[in-house]
Amino acid sequence: MALLQISEPGMSTAPHQHRLAVGIDLGTTNSLVATVRNGISVVLNDENGRAMLPSVVRYAPDGGVTVGEGAQAAQSDDPVNTIVSAKRFMGRGLKDVGDTSRLPYRFVEADGMLQLRTAAGVKSPVEVSAEILGVLRQRAEAALGGELVGAVITVPAYFDDAQRQATKDAARLAGLNVLRLLNEPTAAAIAYGLDNASEGVYAVYDLGGGTFDISILRLTRGVFEVLAANGDSALGGDDFDQRIHCWLLEKNNLSALSPGDTRLLLTHARTAKEQLTDHDQARITAVLSGGELIDNVLTRDEFQSLSRNLIQRTLQPMRRALRDAGLAAADIKGVVMVGGATRMPQVQHAVGEFFGQTPLTNLDPDKVVALGAAIQANLLAGNRGGDEWLLLDVIPLSLGIETMGGLSEKIIPRNSTIPTARAQEFTTYRDGQTAMSVHVVQGERELVSDCRSLARFELRGIPAMVAGAARIRVTYQVDADGLLNVSARETGSGVEAAITVKPSYGLSDAEITRMLQESTLHAREDMQARALREQQTEANQLLEAVQHALEQDGELVSGEQRERIAACMTGLRGTLELSDHLVIKRAVSALNDATVGLAQARMDKSVAKALAGKNISELEQK
Amino acid sequence: MQSSGFDFQQNHFQLFGFEQSFRLDSAALESRYRALQSEVHPDKAAQLGESAQRIAMQQSTRVNEAYQTLKSPLRRARYLVSLHGVDTQEETNTAMPVDFLMAQMELREAVEAAVSERDIGALEGLEAHMKAETRQLEAQLAVKIDTEQDYAAAAGLVRKLRFMEKLAEELHSAYDEIDS
Numbered sequence: 001m002a003l004l005q006i007s008e009p010g011m012s013t014a015p016h017q018h019r020l021a022v023g024i025d026l027g028t029t030n031s032l033v034a035t036v037r038n039g040i041s042v043v044l045n046d047e048n049g050r051a052m053l054p055s056v057v058r059y060a061p062d063g064g065v066t067v068g069e070g071a072q073a074a075q076s077d078d079p080v081n082t083i084v085s086a087k088r089f090m091g092r093g094l095k096d097v098g099d100t101s102r103l104p105y106r107f108v109e110a111d112g113m114l115q116l117r118t119a120a121g122v123k124s125p126v127e128v129s130a131e132i133l134g135v136l137r138q139r140a141e142a143a144l145g146g147e148l149v150g151a152v153i154t155v156p157a158y159f160d161d162a163q164r165q166a167t168k169d170a171a172r173l174a175g176l177n178v179l180r181l182l183n184e185p186t187a188a189a190i191a192y193g194l195d196n197a198s199e200g201v202y203a204v205y206d207l208g209g210g211t212f213d214i215s216i217l218r219l220t221r222g223v224f225e226v227l228a229a230n231g232d233s234a235l236g237g238d239d240f241d242q243r244i245h246c247w248l249l250e251k252n253n254l255s256a257l258s259p260g261d262t263r264l265l266l267t268h269a270r271t272a273k274e275q276l277t278d279h280d281q282a283r284i285t286a287v288l289s290g291g292e293l294i295d296n297v298l299t300r301d302e303f304q305s306l307s308r309n310l311i312q313r314t315l316q317p318m319r320r321a322l323r324d325a326g327l328a329a330a331d332i333k334g335v336v337m338v339g340g341a342t343r344m345p346q347v348q349h350a351v352g353e354f355f356g357q358t359p360l361t362n363l364d365p366d367k368v369v370a371l372g373a374a375i376q377a378n379l380l381a382g383n384r385g386g387d388e389w390l391l392l393d394v395i396p397l398s399l400g401i402e403t404m405g406g407l408s409e410k411i412i413p414r415n416s417t418i419p420t421a422r423a424q425e426f427t428t429y430r431d432g433q434t435a436m437s438v439h440v441v442q443g444e445r446e447l448v449s450d451c452r453s454l455a456r457f458e459l460r461g462i463p464a465m466v467a468g469a470a471r472i473r474v475t476y477q478v479d480a481d482g483l484l485n486v487s488a489r490e491t492g493s494g495v496e497a498a499i500t501v502k503p504s505y506g507l508s509d510a511e512i513t514r515m516l517q518e519s520t521l522h523a524r525e526d527m528q529a530r531a532l533r534e535q536q537t538e539a540n541q542l543l544e545a546v547q548h549a550l551e552q553d554g555e556l557v558s559g560e561q562r563e564r565i566a567a568c569m570t571g572l573r574g575t576l577e578l579s580d581h582l583v584i585k586r587a588v589s590a591l592n593d594a595t596v597g598l599a600q601a602r603m604d605k606s607v608a609k610a611l612a613g614k615n616i617s618e619l620e621q622k
Numbered sequence: 623m624q625s626s627g628f629d630f631q632q633n634h635f636q637l638f639g640f641e642q643s644f645r646l647d648s649a650a651l652e653s654r655y656r657a658l659q660s661e662v663h664p665d666k667a668a669q670l671g672e673s674a675q676r677i678a679m680q681q682s683t684r685v686n687e688a689y690q691t692l693k694s695p696l697r698r699a700r701y702l703v704s705l706h707g708v709d710t711q712e713e714t715n716t717a718m719p720v721d722f723l724m725a726q727m728e729l730r731e732a733v734e735a736a737v738s739e740r741d742i743g744a745l746e747g748l749e750a751h752m753k754a755e756t757r758q759l760e761a762q763l764a765v766k767i768d769t770e771q772d773y774a775a776a777a778g779l780v781r782k783l784r785f786m787e788k789l790a791e792e793l794h795s796a797y798d799e800i801d802s
Binding site: 019149150179180220221222223316319320323379380381382388390391392416417418419420421477479480 | 652656659660663664665668669679682683686687690794797798801802
């Protein structure tokens with residue numbers, strides 16, 4: 001693919017009518033802002049000519065805030081008040097972050113999203129991110145000489161609803177009008193692909209500092225259609241540094257190092273990794289705090305064998321994304337590389353080998369996401385005439401609802417094109433049930449406890465009816481930013497309840513990875529678990545129905561029959577604790593057999609009473 | 623958006639300007655889908671007011687729903703049958719010909735065996751076999767729906783096709799299981 005060509009913004013439009021819009025890559029370690037100027041997407045530098053703004057914010061006791069290089073410099077002197085990688089906390093609760101003891105911050109548990117106690121008061125990750133976005137906004141307005149109409153902010157493709165919502169809130173807090181939240185790999189594809197000559201299916205391989213994303217897109221006459229997205233949210237460039245670090249420990253017979261020495265060796269490891277991009281070997285020399293001298297030479301070959309497993313781990317999500325898209329590696333026309341870690345020759349080699357072609361690297365992998373976001377922002381702001389394109393993106397994880405027995409019923413499957421909506425009807429479990437609890441979850445697993453809880457709300461005021469008679473229509477709507485809205489309505493009475501899913505916390509990266517991996521590892525186990533829960537639910541319903549029927553009409557059958565029914569009920573109850581759904585099933589059918597006479601008698605009676613609908617419980621339907 | 627004359631009352635076929643039939647020109651479907659989304663997608667309304675954006679979202683959602691339904695032979699058939707007032711009873715009617723059920727069971731066991739032996743080649747063979755079978759069901763559906771207008775018979779075929787889809791999903795996770 002050649003470098004994109006973009007025409008002068010609206011030839012007939014006077015320059016002052018050009019609407020100022022930017023694309024922002026809000027990264028974990030660095031952030032960038034870009035805009036389309038004179039028809040070309042460019043990254044905007046700060047006054048010192050630096051494109052990348054370190055995503056670091058420092059809060060001083062006097063309330064002063066430093067963002068970027070200045071804050072980064074103070075990191076080791078004032079770790080408590082210097083927040084790095086706030087992106088990892090966006091839309092997260094304390095329990096999502098896991099081991100907080102290794103982090104220097106004073107965390108505050110708040111409703112949903114965690115907060116941080118700093119010298120300038122308690123701050124939420126949304127506020128920290130807003131500081132970074134604010135600096136980029138000022139940079140852009142100074143460079144462009146006017147107020148911005150809006151911005152496109154990029155997010156990782158695997159970001160869930162809570163994380164997207166938090167990102168959008170941060171932008172609003174920074175005074176930015178969000179034109180769209182855009183997935184990072186999709187932004188990269190736009191930067192590469194906006195060349196009408198390029199048609200076909202492309203893969204975007206995005207290996208960042210701590211995460212890996214793969215997206216498969218189809219380009220057809222100005223339409224970008226994401227076919228599938230996958231990834232490993234616990235794999236990135238940092239892991240390669242770690243491998244070199246371990247190699248150094250081994251070579252020098254070192255075991256437990258002080259935190260300072262660990263940091264020192266990791267820094268040297270990173271430098272060596274970067275050197276090996278252009279050189280066949282890298283020499284690592286350092287003096288540890290105890291006076292030990294480190295002096296080793298790492299060759300490119302050695303580094304390759306050290307990192308082979310890490311690269312192998314990126315291949316599995318690639319195969320899965322291809323399978324989800326129904327494609328083979330040979331169908332891919334071009335591979336776009338994103339993220340600094342894709343500079344490593346062994347990464348490029350492995351990706352090239354997998355797809356049977358040389359990956360595209362002509363755009364700076366650190367800047368390509370911001371460049372693509374700027375191009376999309378320019379389009380959304382309405383600056384282009386005629387030469388337009390369309391972006392059709394997907395949601396990365398399935399959205400479901402909790403049903404009886406703690407099961408997740410998927411309403412919108414993963415890789416559905418957005419915006420999308422799906423409605424499904426549910427019913428009540430008990431006679432006279434007047435309220436229903438709607439629990440919204442995200443993830444691929446069968447059991448709700450293995451999925452991510454997004455929100456809960458209640459539908460009240462359902463008219464009392466027999467179990468199974470109410471018709472509750474639950475509608476999931478996902479908008480073009482990937483944000484979810486849920487509503488529930490009882491169709492007979494029109495009782496309604498709705499919620500904008502704003503759960504204030506989302507999935508941890510590791511959790512998403514674990515969930516994606518486990519969903520496939522446990523597919524069979526899940527099927528067993530589902531069968532068991534379904535059988536248990538059926539058994540409980542039957543027991544309740546039979547109990548009810550006995551209380552109402554027990555006298556219709558002989559004492560002997562009643563005893564037999566009671567024995568079967570006891571037998572069924574006894575199987576409920578067992579984990580074998582077939583045993584329960586047999587007990588269910590034994591009880592069903594035992595109640596045939598009773599059911600027949602009740603049917604006759606109810607027909608006689610001409611009250612067919614009312615008294616026939618579900619017993620007759622079994 | 624109003625100018626595009628978007629009508630929410632239209633059924634999926636009318637929305638795409640197609641004849642109401644099971645046989646479908648998939649290239650025409652793709653190009654019509656892109657043309658419709660190019661008109662109604664929320665990105666086209668990003669600089670407009672909130673209500674215009676809301677309308678765009680609803681219209682774009684509607685186009686996605688119609689496209690997904692028409693694209694999948696199973697969903698298309700189910701939709702066509704329902705347009706003619708016939709319920710496919712996929713949840714309630716599990717009465718299937720014995721030979722069909724036997725064949726399904728054998729396929730399922732073959733998938734399990736391939737997984738335990740980590741045999742990708744066997745899975746690929748099964749996949750090809752299932753695809754051929756699925757295509758055969760689809761060909762029968764075209765006859766029952768388009769030629770004979772026998773929607774009750776078509777409903778039975780839809781139930782079979784649903785079985786095949788479930789099996790295809792199992793095959794999909796079998797690949798993942800071998801991969802991990």
